[in-house]
Amino acid sequence: MARKYDLISELYNRTCKTVVSNPQNWQAFLASACRNYKLRYDEQLLVYAQRPDATAVLEIEQWNKIFGRWVNRGARGIAVFADENRSRQRLTHYWCRYIYINRYTDAPKPVYQNLHDLVKEKDYFVLTTNVDHCFQKSGFDKNRIFYTQGDYGLFQCSEPCHKETYDNEEAIKKMVLSQGFQIKDGELQKPEDGEIKLTVPTGLIPYCPHCGKPMSMNLRSDQTFVEDDGWHQAAERYEKFIQDHKKQKIVFLELGVGYNTPGIIKYPFWQMTNKFQHAFYVCLNRGEAYAPDEIRRKSVCMNEDIGEVLKEL
Template sequence: MFSRKKTVSSTNSSCKLQQAKEQIAQADAILIGVGSGLSTAASLTYDGERFERLFGDLGERYGITDMYSGGFYPFDTLEEYWAWWSRHVCYNRYDDSGVPLYRELLSLVAQKDYFVLTTNVDHCFQKAGFDKQRLFYTQGDYGLFQCSRPCRQETYDNEAVIRAMVQQQRDMRIPSSLIPTCPHCGAPMCVSLRVDDTFVEDEGWHAAARRYEDYVRRHRHHAIVYLELGVGANTPGIIKYNFWRQVLQNPKAQYICVNKGEAFVPQKIAARSIALNCDIRDLFASIPHTS
């Protein structure tokens, strides 16, 4: 559908930045697609100083250099596995750092007909006060357990257990009594993330998917802004290619892509698109708030 050839906007185009701000301020309906770049802009980084501060001991013992790669480390025991994952979940799901930038985004769209489609799993949208009925987390939630088999399409809130694991771990191991197991089959639990075909799409997931599909259906012929923030190339079919297709099919739609170093648009929709190679925070500055 789209040519391999891409058009890239000027990195320092203040005119394009102002145009994007005006489109957002004037829009009645905004479909927001969000990837990990927004949380990175909010300082929820997975490497560098933050990793060393929160995971330095685990990194030194296992040779792990960042949080992302640590999620794939083959720990020998479940006690070690959950020492890692309890910290990972606690600091990225239950810590409030990073929330102010998400609140800044909310203040721009709170009075508009918005919906959020995201591959992020850190739940910053709900922590920032976004309406739960306007969110679709496609790839899971750090705050949920599921059966690792899985024997059922069910998920379970994990905050109390995760916090206990963090508080009670010693020598980078949790007490064996805290290892979570499925209440139905007894298999080990895992964090509910889409890493393979065992990911659980529970009723909450399907309800959110239906709300997203209904939002798209209602606006498919309307003037609407597709605002893409920090979406990379790991899973482009979920947001990026999806947005391109919808904008192509709706001549009244506008597309804004903000991703420092990775902002581009296909030529077929370039006339109705703005690609900004800038910090996401630059977009929020000076846009009239609707709160």
Template sequence: MDRNTMYKAALDRIEGADAVVIGAGAGLSTSAGFTYSGARFEKYFADMERAYGFHDMYSGGFYNYDSSEKLWGFWCRYIYINRYMDAPKPVYQDIFERVKNKNYFVLTTNVDHCFQKAGFDKERLFYTQGDYGLFQCSQPCHKETYDNEEIITKMVLSEGYEIKDARLVKPKGAVVSMEIPPELVPVCPKCGRPMSMNLRSDCTFVQDAGWYAAAERYERFLRENRNTKTAFVELGVGYNTPGIIKYPFWQMVENNPKASYICINKGEAYAPREIADRSVCIDGDIYDYTDRNED
């Protein structure tokens, strides 16, 4: 079966499903253009590459900056372009158009908020690993998170950038700063310790009330649809954290004879033999299989 035929089979399973569960990993945002090296990195971090010697955004997140002002000089740009700017390609919007009239829920390990920006109902989203748009106490001394859009915007503006049409723009001929003023360094409103991003990287990750509410909505959706014709659609999920999406999807499909498994992922698209007859696995770039590229 060629890939176009397989894609048609996948769409038929989604269209005929009573419920659709989307599981999304980093490969989906990569397909949408959220790359962390190359031209996109050079556009926003060429000065830091020259100064610090790292060659991609991911490495920049682990660099040992010698001040909080320089640390947040890096992170404010990183957060703004990966959380508050739209992805270069409309992959998420195309997926939304495909499922917006279906009974759906989204489970994702991505932290860039692309689903909600594309129109997905926030009550049908569970971001298990956090959100670039939230701060928390680095200790943490309490279990709350804080929206950071306003302070992140102030930070990037303080470096000399402009914001036009929700995009970060370097004024022509301008030399931007690589650090923010001391007064903009975020600190915990309770204990005064440094703030950090709400990302699951170690045991300090804060699961706030919103996290638990989303987890309960997801579990309720699975309970309500456990015996229905459910399509489990896995997009761009690798093996960094397979226990969150991939393995549970396989197990739920195996336990429900009405369910099907769909996987689109570049380089890692397959299903165990127990569910192979109810699976459609496509090895490729997700963008190539969105509505704008079906022909």
């Protein structure tokens, strides 16, 4: 049994390095993972390593008893880790790096700063589905931002047993440092020997202070998303801004909104542009610059790169 565990661990460690070695490998992994999105990260990696074309992965008991798809014992399956604690160590090692890079380091291009320079002297409000906090890091007033889908910088109970969130910056820094990384000028750097641990110590894995269940990121992915007091206060400020300005001249500026969650920004902007007499709609969205016929006379759509356009304004 120990030998089998060692083989799976070796496959997992090797695959961790392979999927991030180039963009093509990472995209191939994501294509596999999205077909089995309910699996843990370590399970997704091992599925990709063994059966990247797998479209449905379940334990043998679930196939047999729940779905009536009988699988003969002894049939070849996909090896994954059975130890939940070790799996959580591996899952946390990935997410702590992901959070640190996306939430606690600066964006690689000055797009947000250029946008801030454009609106900072105006009466503005930001409605965003981004969870990387780049607006606030670039100088936008936090009281003029509504992060509808959560924040990489917050933990919540995974259950959740209560409606509170917790700042995770210090916890995330401890996790990435425990893997051997160094933090210089805010950036992660590999150690000189290049060896990075692919787990974090169990003592650094966050658990809910109330019920003891594992903590998760405060991201809207299912019904467990926590809308805490700060979320509701931001929602109220956004609604007040709309009500205070609906009879005034107002520009709805849509930047790069896709069709994953169009009901949060895109569709409401179209509806309010159509309803408010003095509203105007601007869509800057390469590949998806569009306005419905009903508001076309009150719209400007630019099928261009956001960063390039903002540099010229």
